[in-house]
Amino acid sequence: MTLKALKPKVEDIIKRNSASVDERLLDICKLLEEQVSYYNWVGFYFKNGVKNELKLGPYVGEPTDHTIIPFGKGICGQVAVSNKNFIVPDVAAQDNYIACSITVKAEIVIPIFINGENIGQIDIDSNTPDPFTENDERFLEFVCKKVSELMS
Template identity: 40%
Template sequence: MFQLQEYKGSKEEQFALATAQLIALVEGESSRIANLANASALLGQFLKEINWAGFYLMEGDQLVLGPFQGLPACVRIPLGRGVCGTAALQRRTVRVDDVEQFPGHIACDAASRSEIVIPMIKYGELLGVLDIDSPLKNRFDEEDERLLEQFTAELVKRL
């Protein structure tokens, strides 16, 4: 399989290629779990310097672990708790440069130093969140945030 992380274009071009591959993987597939599994595998292959990429899905009033790439993770996260619960409760992307400075951070992987969480909202309903961790502080910038939000929006359209 073509490894996107070897592509030498701009970050914008790399994300465009990853998004095109995502659409090809999920278009026409009705299984939400299969689509999220392929999306997390694609992100795990495509993004450099990360140690976890996956999804938490809304079940009742909490987030429950969904498909992911990385070490075993926390299974249930209450809304408002940690970076994932905060992003879900506030329904906005939360980018944390240093997780040790985030009040209430949930340390599922002690190696994680920075994190970005993007809510997945469709027709006003919170489906869950995309969570990506890195072992590096300051791994995610404003451009990553914008491009990951676009990637997530394309995925949500197809869920």
């Protein structure tokens, strides 16, 4: 299924008011992980209250010990500070990378904003080297926009 074809499915999940926010976020993770062959771990991290750290939200994929990530640490922590998309074609080449699994080759992290404030991010790991394109980036920005609407 193409990324474009996934957009209405993401919108349908967001509109499903009978489910909790976390259930809908988890369903988005499942949809992306199942439908995009190179999305091998899909999850959300959110700002942990007033602390300068991220807390793991709903996700699918291998279990992770990284349930709390300090701002500035790893790719997710860097996005929490920079407020910018971060695409890592080769995680082995990143000095500030937090390894979750030896199978992970690449990562993409896109921030989620509400009223201009970075409240979290979607984080995707891939076991395929350098799989992410501008299409992934634009699609995940769309997902994050929809998630921000859900959470505001």
